[in-house]
Amino acid sequence: MTFELNLVWRRKLLSTCGMLIIVGAAMAMTYLHTAGQSQHLLRWSIVFALLAVVGLLMFTLGLTSLTAPKARPDAGYLPPAMQRDGLQQVVLTLESRLEHAPIALFCVGSRGQEKNVSPLNGNARRLIAPGRVFEVSQLYEQIIAQAVGKRSMICFETEQGQERALLASSSLTLQSQTQLIVALMPVETELQIEAQQAWQKLIRVLTHEIMNSLTPVASLSSTAQDMLSDLQLPQQSTADLALAMDAISRRAHGLVNFVGSYRSLANVPVAQTERVQLQALLARISSLVSPMWQARGGEMQFSVAPANLEAMLDPAQLEQALINLIQNAFEATAAVKPATVHIRAQLSRGARLRIEVSDNGPGVPKDLIAHIFTPFFSTREHGSGIGLALVRQLVQGNGGTVRYAASVGGGARFIISL
Structure with a gap:
């Protein structure tokens, strides 16, 4: 604003100086003609004529600058109408970005001693729409209880079951009123996928190690049962050993089948849609x-x-x-x-x-x-x-x-x- 005022005064000064130069040149030429100094008349007439031309140019330039539109994109200046249009476009752009933000945004304000929560964008309105969250009041209570600048995980019931969400907040002051902006991002699906992948890795390792140990046990117990008939042992001892080997063999084969069933969790084929x-x-x-x-x-x-x-x-x-x-x-x-x-x-x-x-x-x-x-x-x-x-x-x-x-x-x- 100061720059624009200085520029206006400079233009006025330029036109004023041009007018003074024109007047001074005219007066000087009039004096020469009156004095009758013929020997210097031509030379000074040319000088004062040139000064008058320069003054005319300065006056014209200053006057034109004052009456021309003050559109100076290089200086960041825009006429009032263009300023309003530009400001409106900026506001619409910001509103569009806020409306389509990929997280649910809420504003927590105060009315007297009570705090109220209001949705700020489309994701927030869809989250609290009928049939989505069972108890909106409970969700609002968790939002209000959120500490400024902190992150926390909250849970709430939806039509599709329990939902976990990450909650973060920040505080700002508008028109002397403090408000809390809360961002809520559901992460239930992502947490499920991470947990599933972790279980797959664990099952893959466990089944591999257990199968490596159980397979030889099952095989050796069957071989030991066959070898008992070739040994010359008392009948009672042979029966006891046969019973023990049979129990080991059955249990080993049972565990092999049991562990094998868990391999299905770690070896699900890629979906063929x-x-x-x-x-x-x-x-x-x-x-x-x-x-x-x-x-x-x-x-x-x-x-x-x-x-x-x-x-x-x-x-x-x-x-x-x-x-x-x-x-x-x-x-x-x-x-x-x-x-x-x-x-x-x-x-x-x-x-x-x-x-x-x-x-x-x-x-x-x-x-x-x-x-x-x-x-x-x-x-x-x-x-x-x-x-x-x-x-x-x-x-x-x-x-x-x-x-x-x-x-x-x-x-x-x-x-x-x-």
Whole structure:
């Protein structure tokens, strides 16, 4: 602003000086002609004429600069109208970037003694939309409790199960009011993938080392049993040794088979995706598992909406994942009469495939929900802990997620999103 004022005064000074030079030159020429000094008249007339021309140029330049538009892009100056348009464009750009930020942003303000939370962008509004977070008030309580400048992990229930999110905040003051800007980034899927990869590495190492030890034991115990018949030992001693060798052999072979079953978690093939019609896929599953449900008076229900719903996925892997979930429901509803399981396939937000498998069994206890997808963990006494872990791995291999979600009517409900 100071620069612009100085520039205006310089232009005024330039035009004033030009006018003074013109007036002075005219007066000087008038004096020469009046004095009648003919010997110097021509020479001084030329000099004063040149001065008058210079003064005219200075006056014209100064006057033109004062009346011309003051658009100086090189000096960063813009006329008021252009300034408003530029400021509006900057605001729109900032709003667009904020609206499409890949994290949920919230603002925590104060009204008297109370603090209120308001969403700042699209991700935040979608997160608290109906049907997404079960208890928005609980989520807001965790946001308000967030310490300034700190990061923390929070948990909240959604329609797809428990969600974990990273929370970070910063403080700023606008118009003498302090506000807290909180960023919330869901990381449940990323944490699941990291945990799954860690388990795969552990299982791969354990199964390799255990198999290397068990295979020779199983082989040597069988050889020792065959050698007993060639030894001249008392009958009682031979019987005792044979019984011991048989126990070692059976246990070794049993452990080999047991460990071999866990290799499936570490050696899932890469998904071979193709266009699949969900109605046909569920019909194939129904023909495989419906008879065992009907044999005990149970019922299976399949639904696809729309009927021609299709998706790009590995049909064999999705079938295996659904069969495991249905088998899990079959075992969970063993004491329920009549037992039912519902399999629903439909489109969800963002045109993603959503498959629900729900039953009318007792459901999973709340304190065990966080562990049901962990390899080797089982809620049943004789369970292997492979079924649900394999389901998650198969679904993740197809670019999706699977979660356990609370059911309003009771029972277990698993949601696959692809």
